[in-house]
Amino acid sequence: MTAALASPGLADLLRLPPYQAYSYSYPHKTAYRPIEPAQPLAKLWAGERRDALFLYLHIPFCSYRCGFCNLFALARPEPAKVERYLQQMERQLQATTQALGDHRFVRFALGGGTPTYLDAEQLRRVFAMVERYASIDLKATPAGIEVSPETADADKLRVCREAGIDRVSMGIQSFSDAEVRSLVRPQQREVVERAIATIRAEAFPILNLDLIYGIAGQTVTSFLASIDSALAHGPEEIYLYPLYVRPLTGLGRIEAKAGAKPGFALQAEPLDTRLALYEAGRDHLLAAGYTQVSMRMFRAPHSPDIAAPVYCCQSDGMVGVGCGARSYTGTLHYSSEYGVARRSVAEILEHYLARDPASFAYADYGIELDDDERRRRHVIQSLLIRPGLDRDDYRRRFGADCLDDLPQLRDLLALDLAQGDDSMLALTDAGLARADTIGPWLTSARIAERMHDYRLG
Incomplete structure (x- = not known):
């Protein structure tokens, strides 16, 4: 924008x-700037309600970087860097929860990147640090994790389910191998089908599948075919995302090299088929009994109503831990810096890994509202x-x-x-x-x- x-x-x-x-x-994070002087977290949170907080942990690693992705993520980091990251994230979690004082988390999410890029033992360590430092009972709290098909193996998912994760969100994008290749995503349908079966075998109450519309070569017929393939697995939630081609993403660089205009939003209306695809997909899901919650989110009639303390995103605080995670108080939003290109992400990550643990008790980058x-x-x-x-x-x-x-x-x-x-x-x-x-x-x-x-x- x-x-x-x-x-x-x-x-x-x-x-x-x-x-x-x-x-x-x-x-948006592109509105954030350095906070000078840095603000103590204890002071920032002292006047806030802390009895209904959301805890978010960010794992900025992936097996590969999809062509459309502009999230804060790094593909295929060296193993030593992953280990250093988990150690530093634990230090940040400890400093953050100490600064909060008395608190209670009523929602939890592990996102990225791809959290299941971590191996089973590393995931176990992450859940252990959450239980050690945060005031939260993961088994009694709505808790979600993002996975990718190639990382959704049984050992990792079993660790997640045993820890209390009850919602798994997986980006499929399309069940068409040709459309997935257009997204610069090395994924095959058989891997997707196997991943869904593995998730279902672990009995997670909620499975969410993400699909994308606006892919090169995609038609209403092929999009509805992907939706039908998703519906065959009875997901409790389906998200329909329009494709954005953003600067510095893989697709954005491809467009720039080809001399194309940077993004669909600049194209003439007749060339943009996304609205027609959206309307067809929306109507198809509504006819299948799903309820529309937002432009992107659709909930199945069999989706469970998980009893939990109420969390209100408009008023209750968010506590983000990890490089790329954001935190929200009523008047200040803060995080680490934001980048998209691999070099920028790597530099921001190195800065995070080099931080003095004491610095995590301060907010030094963000925006006052x-x-x-x-x-x-x-x-x-x-x-x-x-x-x-x-x-x-x-x-x-x-x-x-x-x-x-x-x-x-x-x-x-x-x-x-x-x-x-x-x-x-x-x-x-x-x-x-x-x-x-x-x-x-x-x-x-x-x-x-x-x-x-x-x-x-």
């Missing part, structure tokens, strides 16, 4: 392809998922109505992208389909400028 996205009106943006940027967090940004974050986090933005809850939190604080929200109603009453504002089906336009449109000019000025490496 660029600063230009913050200035046009919504009606103007609707004339562009729907896929401008994925607003999975706000503000003023009142306007806190309101915007709440609106974006609420509006882009169902059931939508609870206006009564907004009034309780911020002392005003959301339509008064952000008058631009009225445009959603005028353009039939949202509907509601005095207590709720929810996107219509058309609005949900435009989530990747609406999210960037709600970004403040200040954040858009910081993102635009960020020098991505």
